[in-house]
Amino acid sequence: PPPLPVLPVPTAAQLRWQRREVIMFFHFGMNTFTDSEWGTGREDPAAFRPAALNATQWMDAAAAAGASLVILVAKHHDGFCLWPSAYTAHSVRASPWRGGRGDVVREFADAARARGLDVGLYLSPWDRHDERYGREVAYNEYYLAQLHELLTGYGSVSEIWFDGAKGKNAKNMTYHFQEWFQTVRQLQSSINIFSDDGPDVRWVGDENGSAGSTCWSTVNRSMITIGEAGIEKYLNTGDPRGKDWVPPECDVSIRPGWFWHNNETAKPLSKLLEIYYSSVGRNCVLLLNAPPNTTGLVDDADIAVLREFRAALTTIFGMDLAAGSTATASSERGGGGGFAASNVLDGRDDTYWVPASSDDGRRKEGAHVHEHWIELRRPPSTAGVPFNVVRIQEHVALGQRVEAHDVYVDGAAAVANATTVGHKRLHRLPAPVAGRTVRIRLASRRGPPLVSAVGLHLDPFAAGMM
Ligand code: IPT
CATH class of the missing domain: 3.20.20.80 (Glycosidases)
Structure with a gap:
């Protein structure tokens, strides 16, 4: 459920x-x-x-x-x-x-x-x-x-x-x-x-x-x-x-x-x-x-x-450069309710990713704190296509939860680092980036984070693009 x-x-x-x-x-x-x-x-x-x-x-x-x-x-x-x-x-x-x-x-x-x-x-x-x-x-x-x-x-x-x-x-x-x-x-x-x-x-x-x-x-x-x-x-x-x-x-x-x-x-x-x-x-x-x-x-x-x-x-x-990606997450709620990470790519507000109920985002594995994250892996065909906007949406029907999050491309230093998400959060990056993987770390939240969408876009009107 x-x-x-x-x-x-x-x-x-x-x-x-x-x-x-x-x-x-x-x-x-x-x-x-x-x-x-x-x-x-x-x-x-x-x-x-x-x-x-x-x-x-x-x-x-x-x-x-x-x-x-x-x-x-x-x-x-x-x-x-x-x-x-x-x-x-x-x-x-x-x-x-x-x-x-x-x-x-x-x-x-x-x-x-x-x-x-x-x-x-x-x-x-x-x-x-x-x-x-x-x-x-x-x-x-x-x-x-x-x-x-x-x-x-x-x-x-x-x-x-x-x-x-x-x-x-x-x-x-x-x-x-x-x-x-x-x-x-x-x-x-x-x-x-x-x-x-x-x-x-x-x-x-x-x-x-x-x-x-x-x-x-x-x-x-x-x-x-x-x-x-x-x-x-x-x-x-x-x-x-x-x-x-x-x-x-x-x-x-x-x-x-x-x-x-x-x-x-x-x-x-x-x-x-x-x-x-x-x-x-x-x-x-x-x-x-x-x-x-x-x-x-x-x-x-x-x-x-x-x-x-x-x-x-x-x-x-109108064009989502995350299309065709595969989505994985720190954990996924099972039970056949349809709460997989891939829900963030289906273009719907009423489907969303839910972490496993056993996963409180604080679990320790050795020296490592197992935090909540969700990651998109873009197909080879689009991995080289740059984007300068990252869109993240929370399933706010069940409450606004995310207090802090960051965005990483190909594991490098965070390209965005912010607090709330809510119904829609748009990050404009200082310059377009290309990359195979985009990971969102949900560092702090009120209850398990519920993410309904992640999108990658190219804004050609941004400074330096026209
Ligand atoms: C301003 C009001 O003071 C505020 O209460 C709110 O209603 C707002 O308008 C709506 O725009 S007055 C404005 C001159 C800042």
Whole structure:
């Protein structure tokens, strides 16, 4: 049978989220038209007038990036609502767009589903417009009522985003997060709730797409206060002793700002790839923002760079230079359960290598400590083909375990030496190497290491390769 889990473990919804790897964010709203990032809340709804909004075109951007989930900012800090909420006049209903009968949330959700993409929503707790803001009960009721509208009126919602950002007028405002979270669960049972503190997905602690090189999916939620400065480092690395499974999401914009500004342009491919390695390659999901412009479309140049990004990932990871290898390990669990080392080469997340139960990775053989390791031996035909990326994946469904590991090629000095693995760890080597054998030593772990994949790739976009 499979080994016992090492707690905590992800829920089914968290596992589905983790395997998405790249998802997309759309910041669009009043700020798009006022050329700002944080509106004051005093904007005239008449300013919201996209000339040719087409949410289907936004989905082209998501498809170009290979994202399977798209998250829309339904209300940002300026309080202007992109759907005709019954609880405020400050919404699309008061704008000239579609004669006041428009609903961006509806168009967004419909366009996403038509493309087979899942839907997520962002509703800013901080509100600089609403007069109830600052009156605790009144504002919390208002916010809850809007959650109700968004989570009952637009079909299934896969992720909801609670941004911890706030300004001075937030000082006297207490948000009833527990009431909000429980209401969300009641309305959408398989949703993932994002906030600094989860409960399902946590902020990674920065907005540059960079997780800690040690990155645990676990934290102690009691250590985190939403929106409080000083928690960033904890969020960035997680906590090996964490009792709560709350994996990190890296939110980053493809442009300098979250909203569209005429004088800004998208980051180049090289930057997006660097972000991919330091987010997805460090056990995170990457939430990439592409802001639609004042026309109500994503700039063609932005879609082009997203397409380039996905094409580059396909070039790098579409070919596995470990294919055809044989895999051996320090030991293998028997019993016919199918836990052989060769599982790391079958391209599946649900099969994995398990060491023998008698093997605790500390057994002494003479002077030698018999540590856990797994080794690929490449066939003669590919042994000379160089690679510069090593991919390692843990079977996190049974808990995140690896605390320290190294990678050796042909028994020489380690080419990589690191801490956590998690769902996916990508090591970029300083230069391409060729070699017959690649060994991963799992020097330290919480319980037996369960490795679901090891891959070798050539990244031609890496420095010095182009
Ligand atoms: C920042 C919030 O302070 C933080 O709580 C989190 O929600 C984060 O946004 C999400 O990106 S505010 C930002 C200006 C750093």
